[in-house]
Amino acid sequence: MSSGERVRAAAVKLFAAKGFHGTGIRDLAQEAELSSASLYHYMGTKEDLLVEIMATSLRRLLDAAAKATAGAGDPVARLRALVALHVLAHAAQPAETRVVDNEVDALSDAARARVVALRDEYEELWAQAIEDGVAAGVFHTAHPAVTRLALLEMCSGVARWYSPRGPLPLDGLARHYAELALRALGHPGEVAVTDLRPCLEVVAQVWDVPHQKDRK
Amino acid sequence: MSSGERVRAAAVKLFAAKGFHGTGIRDLAQEAELSSASLYHYMGTKEDLLVEIMATSLRRLLDAAAKATAGAGDPVARLRALVALHVLAHAAQPAETRVVDNEVDALSDAARARVVALRDEYEELWAQAIEDGVAAGVFHTAHPAVTRLALLEMCSGVARWYSPRGPLPLDGLARHYAELALRALGHPGEVAVTDLRPCLEVVAQVWDVPHQKDRK
Amino acid sequence: MSSGERVRAAAVKLFAAKGFHGTGIRDLAQEAELSSASLYHYMGTKEDLLVEIMATSLRRLLDAAAKATAGAGDPVARLRALVALHVLAHAAQPAETRVVDNEVDALSDAARARVVALRDEYEELWAQAIEDGVAAGVFHTAHPAVTRLALLEMCSGVARWYSPRGPLPLDGLARHYAELALRALGHPGEVAVTDLRPCLEVVAQVWDVPHQKDRK
Amino acid sequence: MSSGERVRAAAVKLFAAKGFHGTGIRDLAQEAELSSASLYHYMGTKEDLLVEIMATSLRRLLDAAAKATAGAGDPVARLRALVALHVLAHAAQPAETRVVDNEVDALSDAARARVVALRDEYEELWAQAIEDGVAAGVFHTAHPAVTRLALLEMCSGVARWYSPRGPLPLDGLARHYAELALRALGHPGEVAVTDLRPCLEVVAQVWDVPHQKDRK
């Protein structure tokens, strides 16, 4: 791992664990095994580092979601894919996603606008899937926008507690959440592992996570 | 509002908006319209202030939950009450609850232990309701603990986006979330406003929130 | 001397001796016998301190010059007064005037504009006196603007070398420079001490300098 | 222009514009279009660079002055030459001369001693000319040393404002200053352009400045 990568990794780890404002430049330096001055060869300001992490992470999620839902006309399949992908991303990359979800307030106005725009673009995929499902009569919900937010928060929460060392493997987690989400949308039924295979493949590509939960 | 109350209110507002580490003692002083030195007449350290806010807030939620579920043998009724109460608390007191949910990492080990113990005690009410519902055959979920966490995150998320100025009043919000939760637990069905009345009353008592959503 | 005054005095001394950029905040703190943090009770930024010194010093000179030339219709008398005043100010307040003369480049654009405006206002008094003298036929110079700049630089230079401990007292210095200036303007002749009395009085008032050179 | 020359030119430009302490090594590198590390192939420390600039510049002025006054027994001619040369040097090389005049305080004690010795040697030429003129009865001044300093400051000031794009060409400037100086010394009279020809030639040789003011 190069020094530049170590800096980024240190930032992800510490921003996730202690928050942006709770992480000092000297903490980053120590974690990256560099002097605090050397940090500045690999980053602009501390905020630049945060923005880069958030934007990259969000864009990756957005691209993965676009890929995983591409060509799926069925709203149920799309939502299932979105839920699975979101949950897997948050379970596999809890630090990155916690930073994205928790540190928006630490951004300056300009940077926040950029990040929020990406987030909105991503959420629009969810909104569209739910809306289409309601229109198609496969989803039933009195307040689609509220439901969307509820489901997103539910899925994002995974980053706050999931451990790959626990009893539930990644694919089981994804299946369970997909079922919860579809039930909440009034479309109950089992989710088969085969339904998730495309998602798992996208996840494996995008985040370098093995199909099996047997690593690290 | 007394000076002491102004200090606490300032802390809740700013800790919620900018985080504990993102809020300086001078910010608090300005918000409370006091000098920074005077702050220390009303608080111990900055961390003491945070701990007080978190502990008080959690204890209030815990007491309210205990009161709202007391005597209800029916797991469905208990869970409905817990969901409604949690959602209402987060919608009515978004700042307090955001502090509780987001700033645990800012606590020292000793303080964190206290706060986490309270939180665990509260979550145990949820765990018990779900477990009882599963045992009674009214809830169906393959991973009760995971489901519990998913629902808690879903409900806590309300504090991040709900606005009383939006189209959905508090009671409607509570009903909707209760329905989402029960559906997710495999127990679909409408939730009547009358089912929530006891909750709304507890909320009104505990958090000084009017029944009607027509205030500021 | 209060702490605030000590800070200002330290800044004048050190900015004059080592330049704005050559003076660290810790140097100021040491000179003012305060911690570097305490400095910030008495100043805004380091640049604010510089601006305050320059603006105050220039305004004082401008006011003194206006007072010393007020009511004098004779261009010769006005120029004599301006020269004497300028020289006395630079001899009596060498640190302040060196800061004003040398640190303009250290200012931000906005601050520089303010300071330069004051300086221009002051130089206009010189320009007017010279122009009037030329028009009246008492001064003879082919390039009045160049001459004005030459004389100003000549007089400002005093701050770079004059010592009250040297053989030449303040009033002798002023007389000598007044003679040099008038000669350069083609209006030779002795300058009597009585001609300078009004100037010396203004100087004594404005800069708290005794008439006699026998202090400190 | 070689890299080494670019470094020196960058230093002259930036030290003049922002001061020694106000100029960072990175500023120099950028101006010289080199990396900051590469700078150190062409210089010792930042201070060495400053010393080299000052010493070279002063020695060149000193040599030029010696050459321009060599063999001239007439104190008036000598002073006229000194003034013209000084003014021309400051008008033609404003950056170099500003560095020499303003950055003496930035030098370490040892380096300052070297530079001041050169400056003293140069000023001695002025002192000698004035003294000789007074002794010969062609100059009249009550305080020769003060007058010398006054005239030197007057002439050095040219570097702070003269622009070759203004209305006054170099030779006109030199003539005007020579007249001002001789008048101040009680020896009025026109200065003919032919009187300055030797000086202009020395200037052209030493500083690569064309006789005509029509360049750049």
Next chain:
DNA sequence: CATGAATGAGTGTTCATTCAT
């Protein structure tokens, strides 16, 4: 009850300089 004054430790960032490549 309230605060101006004060500070040691810490903030994010830049400094001039070195050195292996």
Next chain:
DNA sequence: GATGAATGAACACTCATTCAT
């Protein structure tokens, strides 16, 4: 020659906290 990488020390400035008044 030229530079990316590296750093200890310093930079201007803010931190949470104390205390005499």
